[in-house]
Amino acid sequence: MARLLYTTIASLDGYVADAAGSFEWAAPDAEVHAFVNDLERDVGTYLCGRRLFEVMAYWETAPTDGDGIEHDYARIWQAADKVVYSRTLTEVTSGRTTLERDFDPVAAGRFVAGAERDVSVGGPTLAAAALRAGIVDELALFRVPVVVGGGTSSLPDGIRLDLELLDSRRFAGGTTYARYAVRR
Template sequence: MGRLLFSAIASLDGYTADSEGTFGWAAPDEEVHAFINDRERETGTALYGRRMYETMRVWQELPGPDDPPVIADYARIWRDTDKVVFSSTLDAVTTPRTRLEPVFDPVAVRSLVDDSSADVSIGGPTLAAAALRAGLVDEVSLFVVPVSVGGGTPALPRATFLRLDLVEERTFTSSVVLLRYRVSGSAR
């Protein structure tokens, strides 16, 4: 039985993208990227909403000739992972090992996770918010970048109560801090 894991790179004030929708400030250095690669290597399936899928599908074409080994490693991991995209606006997906679902069905997602022999990741704060509200997420990991962006897309859903238990913290050389929590109380 797998677990449903939500990870996000967020600003210190809790945003995954700033008020202009940019997230260049969140680009991980090689140490953080290698750590994320090792975690993602254990994932069997990744769940995405449309916007996150459109952002992530570039990994199908990477690495470029000047990219460091950590980029090539993540590209291999991404290509080897099954993907489910939840979107009512996409007509088709353009990457292998990817299927399109028109709606996010919490019962079907719970079944997918329960039937999985590996962990399942959920990418993007909008889709993760739906899964958190449905009580599906087992763990939340935030890679907190030492910047404050003042607004934008929140990493965690607003107006949603979550009870979280800290299970890991780590500070990287770049001052990025990993905070990993087990979700111990249902959303309300």
């Protein structure tokens, strides 16, 4: 049975981008990147907000003909389907990608229930809608050892989720990982 997953890399104080919109401090080192690649292998579809989709556009044409970590991730990304939720984009031209105007959590929940592979919801705004709707099954939280003091929060305010810790890890560079199941 497929799961709806939310994976995010954030500052220690919980932001995916700082107040200026920058997130270069969140770039994973080789150890973290390889770990993320392994997590993403089972994802068959990515549900993305517009901003995340634009950030990830590089991976649509990134080289796949090598053995490096980046080549591996490009293969993972390019092999998956993508659904982009945006009211401002007029079209998407990347492969295996469809455009939806509005996020319907009921339809997304049905999609996940019928999926053969895991589905990932990405971008804090879209993920917040899925979390509020109660359709996210697991959260994978990477925390980078930096405090940015404000910006775009990785998790929404105004909700409560009871979670069960499934896995955790500390990486050599100080980044931590914790994976939680949402208790229903």
